[in-house]
Amino acid sequence: MHDFIEPLSHGIHAIDTGFVRARFDAAYLIVEQGRAAFVDAGLNDSVPRLLAALDALGLARDAVDWVIPTHVHLDHAGGAGLLMAQLPAAKMAVHPRGARHMIDPSALLDGARGVYGADEVARTYGDVRPVPAERVVATTDGMTIELAGRPLQFIDSPGHARHHHCIWDAASRGWFTGDTFGLSYPEFEAPKGRYLLPTTTPVQFEPEALKQSVARMLEREPVWMYPTHYGRIGGSVEEVRRLAALLLEQTGAMVALARPLAGAPARHEALKSALGALYAQRLRALGSALDDAEIAGLLAMDVELNAQGLGVWLDREARSAA
Template sequence: MHAAHAIHVIDTAFQRDHFDAAYLLVNNGRGAFIDCGTSHALPRLLAAIADAGLGVDAIDWVILTHVHLDHAGGAGALMRQLPNARLLVHPRGAPHMIDPARLVAGATAVYGEQEMARSYGQIVPVAAARVVVAADGHRLSLGGRELSCIDTPGHARHHLCVWDAASHSWFTGDTFGLSYRELDSARGAFIIPTTSPVQFEPDALHASIERLMARAPQAMYLTHYGRVQDAARLAADLHAQIDAMTAIARACDGLDDRHDALVAALGALYLERARAHGCRLDDAGVLRVLDMDIELNAQGLACWLDRGRSQTRGEGVQAAPSTRPRPGMGGA
């Protein structure tokens, strides 16, 4: 916990330790979750409430940065345990929380019921009367502590970030990239963008990062994973890598083995940056930590290329992904 501002970091245990975080904010005896992981995380979330000295009736809000299932899959199950809570979500994400059938059906069709159960558990709806839509600039009070939300597309069109005035910090979901503690060095945190399928938009992501930086934040709270500081350096790293990654994507477009080429080139990019950063792990260790994200970023870049091609031909705004996204990454 970051005691000065009563921000509790909860490891949801999705995929591995220290990969996926939810946060519990506490102020004047009231609580709010920001992201919640999958339904498998429910015991940890309830334990965090007790550890904070609260009862379940003291939780006022469950705030979702976006509705990808590693962030929001457990929202319905959590809400059933919180009698006074309301769910705050982006306007594009709200329908999928009220009726998650589309998300569940699409992911199950790709991965099957067994994998869905293993990774995400039960995905249940949230009653529409308990859902609050957070348009750009939406504000709320947590026991007198002001939180506000801004629309931050780029990773997904249903993404928002949450500003906490008390800690002068952002809760960034996936907009401010991924930073794993295994890759920290004497220089601080190491970071990469996430272009997960299917709505990566580089120009929008650049603009969203700049909106976050406009408030000169003291810290960023990432879902993947934890609190990072030195936001100006990290933002510059993200901007540079977004440009490098889109250049890689264009160079690989048209290749018969495009996906494999993307994976190899992204791995090389991140290894070069990790060595320059002074990461303590060897190359194999860095690639092991980033393996899933390299795969997802390759898929996201492929979707971006294909969507641009479809738009050029006048075939609509979103092409089908050329590779398989992780469950729950679909186009809300």
């Protein structure tokens, strides 16, 4: 087995897509009675790893029934079109707000260029392949698909993005959460428990919607959560509740620290500084031995994107109040 494939339980494998650094961005492969589904797909450069996972498990390309992006941000769905081209039997199950972007990725790429810049998008994501419309299935809230009789149920889960759904896997009592349940890297394992934090990547952060989405997930009393960044977390109903409380507490803290900075002359840098301090404090409260440089290195991209997302949210809030 390749070192980028981590077998979990219940036929689930976490695949390190290779994006940014080791154990930063995951795709999940669910296998049930010889049939398979991918949840998230990384980017084009990730596709050889996803196909290698099939080979390692003795699965043919036509054994894959579903490719399921949790949402259409490019670190989750950038490679989905290229992957679909290799999987002749697969359908794509995507949020209805994201379906058109998988069929025609041009607006999706334009949005990414606005966040990352044209050169970075071209270098990192390349040519995002469209998916034929007849292979795309738009999900609805509460909809269930089956993988060899194994039910996978979708809920609409805004908060991080309006084109986000989460997937309930009753077999493992777990949610595939994309970015709605935040991010938690393996380096964040600490004596008092794993640390996680919200991700407010531009442009659709909505704190109240996020709170409601998390509450809906907790109603199922999940034992496991499978965030894309990175890997399975939880292990008990109580641990998932602890993680949810930590996520929501920080969401409130981020909103509280952002509002006074709305009119600051160097707002973005002020937001980055405040967020970095908040995350380091919460991580250390769990007993982490990571030093300042290690924390800053692990969270550099997330602090930058969270500050951008909070800035967009502040501007949107100001317009609605005008």
